Amino acid sequence: MVMRALLKRVTPLVKVGERIGLFDHVPEGLPPGAPRPRHTFRWDLDKTYLRTEFDNILDLAKSAIETAADKQAFPGATALLRALRQDGNRICIVSGSPTQMRQVLAAKLALDGVEYDEFVLKNNLKNILRGRFRALRAQIPYKLPAMLRSRLGAAAEHETLFGDDAEADAIIYCLYADLLAERVSLGDLERVLIAARAYEDDIPRILDLAERAPKGDAVSRMIIHLDRRSPPLGYQRFGARLVPVFNYFQAALVLYEDKVLSARQVIFVALEMLDSKQYELGHLATSVQDVIRRGRISRETALLLAEEASAAAASGALSGRSDLPPFEQIARAFRERVRELGAIEPAAWETAPTLDYVRLVDEEHEHRRTRRRQGMT
Amino acid sequence: MHRIVVDAMGGDHAPDEIVQGAAEASLQLPSAEIILVGDSAVLGRLLPRMRHDGARVRVHHAPTFVDMDEKPAEALAAKPEASIVVAADLVARGEGDALVSAGNTGASVLACARRWTLLEGVRRAALAAVYPTELRRGEKNDPFSLILDVGATIEASAEDLVGFAVMGSAYAKLVSSNRRPRVALLSNGTEPGKGPPSIVAAHAALVETTELNFIGNIEGIDIPRGVADVVVTSGFTGNVVLKMLEGVSETVVRLARYAHKERLAWRLGLVALSSAIDQLKSITDWQQYGGAPLLGFTHPFIKAHGRSNARAVTNAVKVAHKALSGNLCGNIARTMAELDERWQRRPRSETSGVMPPITE
Numbered sequence: 209m210v211m212r213a214l215l216k217r218v219t220p221l222v223k224v225g226e227r228i229g230l231f232d233h234v235p236e237g238l239p240p241g242a243p244r245p246r247h248t249f250r251w252d253l254d255k256t257y258l259r260t261e262f263d264n265i266l267d268l269a270k271s272a273i274e275t276a277a278d279k280q281a282f283p284g285a286t287a288l289l290r291a292l293r294q295d296g297n298r299i300c301i302v303s304g305s306p307t308q309m310r311q312v313l314a315a316k317l318a319l320d321g322v323e324y325d326e327f328v329l330k331n332n333l334k335n336i337l338r339g340r341f342r343a344l345r346a347q348i349p350y351k352l353p354a355m356l357r358s359r360l361g362a363a364a365e366h367e368t369l370f371g372d373d374a375e376a377d378a379i380i381y382c383l384y385a386d387l388l389a390e391r392v393s394l395g396d397l398e399r400v401l402i403a404a405r406a407y408e409d410d411i412p413r414i415l416d417l418a419e420r421a422p423k424g425d426a427v428s429r430m431i432i433h434l435d436r437r438s439p440p441l442g443y444q445r446f447g448a449r450l451v452p453v454f455n456y457f458q459a460a461l462v463l464y465e466d467k468v469l470s471a472r473q474v475i476f477v478a479l480e481m482l483d484s485k486q487y488e489l490g491h492l493a494t495s496v497q498d499v500i501r502r503g504r505i506s507r508e509t510a511l512l513l514a515e516e517a518s519a520a521a522a523s524g525a526l527s528g529r530s531d532l533p534p535f536e537q538i539a540r541a542f543r544e545r546v547r548e549l550g551a552i553e554p555a556a557w558e559t560a561p562t563l564d565y566v567r568l569v570d571e572e573h574e575h576r577r578t579r580r581r582q583g584m585t
Numbered sequence: 586m587h588r589i590v591v592d593a594m595g596g597d598h599a600p601d602e603i604v605q606g607a608a609e610a611s612l613q614l615p616s617a618e619i620i621l622v623g624d625s626a627v628l629g630r631l632l633p634r635m636r637h638d639g640a641r642v643r644v645h646h647a648p649t650f651v652d653m654d655e656k657p658a659e660a661l662a663a664k665p666e667a668s669i670v671v672a673a674d675l676v677a678r679g680e681g682d683a684l685v686s687a688g689n690t691g692a693s694v695l696a697c698a699r700r701w702t703l704l705e706g707v708r709r710a711a712l713a714a715v716y717p718t719e720l721r722r723g724e725k726n727d728p729f730s731l732i733l734d735v736g737a738t739i740e741a742s743a744e745d746l747v748g749f750a751v752m753g754s755a756y757a758k759l760v761s762s763n764r765r766p767r768v769a770l771l772s773n774g775t776e777p778g779k780g781p782p783s784i785v786a787a788h789a790a791l792v793e794t795t796e797l798n799f800i801g802n803i804e805g806i807d808i809p810r811g812v813a814d815v816v817v818t819s820g821f822t823g824n825v826v827l828k829m830l831e832g833v834s835e836t837v838v839r840l841a842r843y844a845h846k847e848r849l850a851w852r853l854g855l856v857a858l859s860s861a862i863d864q865l866k867s868i869t870d871w872q873q874y875g876g877a878p879l880l881g882f883t884h885p886f887i888k889a890h891g892r893s894n895a896r897a898v899t900n901a902v903k904v905a906h907k908a909l910s911g912n913l914c915g916n917i918a919r920t921m922a923e924l925d926e927r928w929q930r931r932p933r934s935e936t937s938g939v940m941p942p943i944t945e
Contacts, residue, residue, distance in 0.1 A: 434639075437612055441633040454639035488586050490618055491640040498639035501629045550625045550646030 237361025246296035247468070248364035249289075250355060253303035253313065255372040255435040257285050276315035282433065283484035284456030284477045286320045291460075291473040293323050298362060300326040302354045304347070304375070307331050325362075328354045342405055345576075347376040348383070348569065349406035349414065355384050356417040363422035368429045368468065370459070373438040373452065378430070379568045382446050385427035387418050391560065394418060403569040429466055431459045440502060448557035451504050457481055457495050458504075465509045471516035475525045482532075489538060493545040500546060503555025510546050514539040586618055587909040589902055590681035593623035594650030594668040595688015597892050600627055603687060606898020608637035610906075613899065615641070617906050620681055622647050622672040647671040650688070653891055657691030661699075669693050673700045676884050683905040685876065687889035687898060694737055694879055694888075701882040704914055706921030710881030711749045712737040712820070712888065713756065714827050718811025723763030730811055731757050732771075734820040735827045737879060741819035743786035746770065747794075750787075751920045752880035753815035754797050759911040760904060761814070765798040769813035771822060772802040783819070796920050876901035878908065885913055 238245070254260040259280040260271050293299050299322075305313060307329045317324065330350055335343040343349065359367075369384070371377025383400065386392040392400075394415050401411050430450040432443060443452040453459045460477040463469040469477075481487040499505045517525075521535035532538065591607045593600045600623055607619045618641050621628050625646040632642065647668040651660040661670060669688055673696040675681040686693045694712060703710060711734035718730045733753045734741065741749065750768045757766035770788055772780035777788045779802060791799040803812050805826060818826065844851040876889035876897070885908035889901040908914075 437636045437638055439634050439636055440639070444633075458639070486615070487640065490586055490588070494618060494643040495640045497643050501625070501644060502633055502639075545643065548625075548643065548645045549629075550648070552625045552629055552646070 243296070245298040245362055245364040247292075247366045247368065248298040248300055248359075248362070249292045249368050249370065250300045250302060250358070251289070251370045252372060252377060253301055254305055255374045256370050256377075256433050257281055257289070257301075258313075258316070259435075272309070274312070276312050276319055279312070279316045281316075281320055282456060283481040283486050284460065286322060287473075287477045287480035288456050288460055288463075289320075289322045291469055291476060292368075292463075298326075298364060299324040300328075300355075300358050302326075302328045302351055302358070304330050304350065307333065326358055328358070340407060343407065346405060348380055348404035349401060349410055351377075351380045352384060353410075353414045353417050355380075356387075356414070356421045359388070359421045360417065363424075363426075365424070365426065367427045368431070368463070368466075369427060370431045370433070372433045372435045374435055376569070376572045378432050378443060378446055378450055379565065379572060381427070381430045382450065382563055383565055385430070385449070386560070386563070388421060388423055388427060389425040389560070390423055391562070392565070396565065400565040400569060403566045429462065429468075431462065433459070445561065445563070447561045448559050451499075454498065455481065455487070455491075455495055457487070457492050458499050461496060461499055461505050461509070461513070464513055465505045470520075471513055472520040472525050474513060475517055475520055479526075479529070489532075489541065493542045496542055497545045497549060500554075501549060501552060503557060506554065507546055511543065514542055586616060587614075587683065587906055588618045588620060588681045589905045589909075590620045590622060590645075590672045590675050590684045591898070591902065592650075592669045592672045592684070592686035592688050592693070593621040593628055594647070595653075595686045595693065596889065596898075597653060597687075598894060599650075599687065600624075600631060602893065602895045603898050604628060604631045605635055605895035606893070607902060608632060608635040608642060609895060609899045610902035611638045611641040612636060614903065614906050617641065617902070618643065619902065620645050620672075620675065622668045622675065623650065624648065645671065645675060651692040653689050655689060655692065657689060657695045660689070660692050661695060667692075669696045673697050677701055681884075682909050683885040683887070685887045685889060685898070685901045685905050687876070687891055687893040687901070690736075690888060690891070693886070697879060697882060697886050698737075701884055701886075703881055704883055704918045704921065706918060706925050707748050707752070707881040709734075709738050709741065709745045709748065710879055711745075711752060712879050713753060713877045714823075715877050716808060716827070716830055718809055720811030722766070722811070722814045723757075723761035725762050727761040727763065728811075729761070730808065730814055730816060731766075731877075732808070732816045732818065732823055732827060733880065734818065735823040735877075736820045737881075738820040740821060741783060743783045743790060746783060746787035746817055746819070747790050747924065748881070748921065750791055750797055750799065750815065750817045751924060752917050753817060755913060755916045755920060756878055756880060756908075757814050759913055759916070760907060763814055766814035767800045767812070768797050768815040768817060769800050769803040769807070771808070771816050771818040771826065772804065774804065775802045777801065787817075794924060796923060876904060878904075878913075880917065883914055885909065 251257055259282055289299065301324050310329055314327065332344055369381045371381055383392060387397060397418055398411060398415060401414060428449065432450060432452045434452050434454050440452045443450055451462050457478055460469055460474045464474050478492055496510050500507055500510055518535055518539055526532060526535060591603060593603045596603055604621060607621055611619050620643050622645045625644045628644045648666050649664045650668040651664060669686055669692055672684055676684050677700040698710065713731050713733035714735045715729035716732055717728050721728050731753050733749050754766050754768050757763050770784055772784050778785060788802060791797060800813060808816055841855060845855055876887040879886040879888060885905055887901045887905045889897055
């Protein structure tokens with residue numbers, strides 16, 4: 209009784225402490241006795257879910273003072289997140305934004321009707337107070353342990369990860385996947401952490417998390433949102449499991465092929481994109497062609513989707529959408545866009561290629577240095 | 586959404602530079618869709634190497650293409666599935682709104698002429714070219730004047746020349762942001778009575794127009810000076826003039842190279858002038874202009890230079906987008922209709938005769 213009363217009294221203080229960055233936010237794992245989640249979807253926030261400009265100091269300042277209502281999600285991202293939030297699935301958000309932004313970001317997610325199970329932000333105040341300035345920019349030493357800690361709390365059978373092309377998401381996600389699948393040893397991880405300039409006392413902590421995290425080939429798919437419109441070829445080295453996408457309709461197509469989403473859910477993502485006025489039906493049809501051309505989904509999947517979406521449309525998925533042409537017309541346009549490609553051979557993919565993470569990290573640092581020289585953050 | 590069809594296989598540096606230019610245009614023009622026409626396997630390998638927007642660039646397969654040095658009519662007959670033919674077809678079928686090509690000029694013009702329809706009131710299409718001039722024009726301080734026709738037709742009647750004037754003026758208004766482009770007829774003297782009968786009759790008709798800022802006749806010497814923003818002439822004369830202007834430029838460059846080799850003092854002089862020369866080069870850089878239009882059809886066609894690099898292609902796509910956004914074809918048709926009524930009241934020109942079809 210006394211303990212509970214004490215906890216009740218202290219909890220608000222802890223929350224305030226977390227908000228201002230005095231304490232680390234520790235995500236709550238599964239409640240005792242809860243079943244193991246079927247599928248965990250891990251999302252980055254800035255440039256993955258939220259349209260955020262970080263290219264210069266002014267952008268950073270603007271982003272910091274924006275209200276929840278000012279913040280914009282990428283078209284289709286909200287519908288996709290809602291579709292993924294089903295029974296047995298878990299939504300975990302790990303963002304590099306500072307903990308002080310928790311309130312506004314949580315408000316934005318609430319405004320969008322996005323529910324989540326975990327929401328981890330970076331405690332940069334703590335880094336500053338401890339004089340750990342290198343950690344302010346560090347990606348791998350922050351994100352990897354956050355993901356491992358989350359898995360320790362609730363290990364799902366499958367995981368799908370969403371990131372972007374602004375930072376090292378592709379490297380971190382592949383490293384995480386390979387660690388769980390035991391394709392990367394702890395010795396290799398230590399070398400990667402040194403290359404990633406992790407602080408010395410952080411390395412054993414991260415190695416410990418990696419050792420304890422439940423193992424398995426859990427990460428079957430990684431989606432990288434090409435916010436900077438980076439050339440997709442740059443991601444080929446990560447293999448078939450990592451798919452760079454230009455928009456969330458493409459992400460939905462890939463997840464439809466993975467049997468994670470239904471045709472009806474793909475339609476909802478498409479409708480949200482059309483409602484954003486940033487996309488027209490033609491853009492969506494071209495997006496289908498693009499992922500087929502890049503060998504990320506098969507023609508058969510696209511044609512099956514057209515069939516299943518047609519059935520979904522007939523059963524009311526498009527009801528009340530008098531702004532759209534009849535679905536048969538839409539499906540015909542999509543099929544035509546696939547046909548326009550001619551008899552192109554699908555790309556051959558290596559499922560999980562062996563990656564030299566130390567080299568990847570070095571290249572990423574060099575890339576960031578170049579960007580900084582060019583006046584970009 | 587404006588759909589701009591790009592012949593990805595046409596041009597000295599195709600398909601790499603063309604695809605690169607189109608890819609960049611997809612990032613700069615969010616309200617456009619770029620349709621790359623060419624070998625889908627080749628284009629599918631190139632696109633992922635470049636920054637682009639995958640929702641705004643699509644590929645339409647065409648198995649063959651017309652080489653730069655092929656004879657247009659023969660090539661089109663032998664290659665009915667050439668990229669330029671497929672591209673022109675897409676626009677004709679309403680699946681695209683404008684066409685951009687850096688490929689074989691004759692084949693491009695011919696492919697359009699065979700598939701596209703002329704705007705109401707337009708008797709003949711005209712191929713335009715841009716030329717750097719001493720004087721600048723428009724809100725953008727554009728250093729280029731427009732010369733048309735430079736080869737779509739051989740001869741032109743007075744009615745054709747008036748049509749060219751209307752089309753050239755509408756284009757200059759839109760692309761150079763020049764509210765009242767100065768339009769002139771190219772002749773062998775500035776007096777209204779100078780020149781062949783078609784020029785004299787066109788002059789008489791143009792003087793009466795209020796829609797155009799017609800400044801009268803100009804001579805060849807006035808072209809590089811930039812006296813007019815739009816220089817109107819027949820395809821035969823225009824082509825000769827353009828080639829001569831290009832020849833003069835090349836000769837000047839060759840002479841400079843000769844001077845560079847010949848004497849140290851001259852070399853030093855050229856070095857001293859190099860920054861000014863670079864400045865001049867940047868001002869008159871044709872790549873910033875992108876291309877020149879084929880005017881008179883219901884759709885815009887921007888013919889980019891055969892040597893176009895990615896930047897020139899991006900700019901050509903942007904010009905096509907501007908032509909669509911500014912309703913270039915609609916504006917030409919409207920002005921032609923307004924002039925037509927006046928033209929109907931005039932006695933028929935003594936020069937209007939049957940002209941050969943578009944150059945093959």
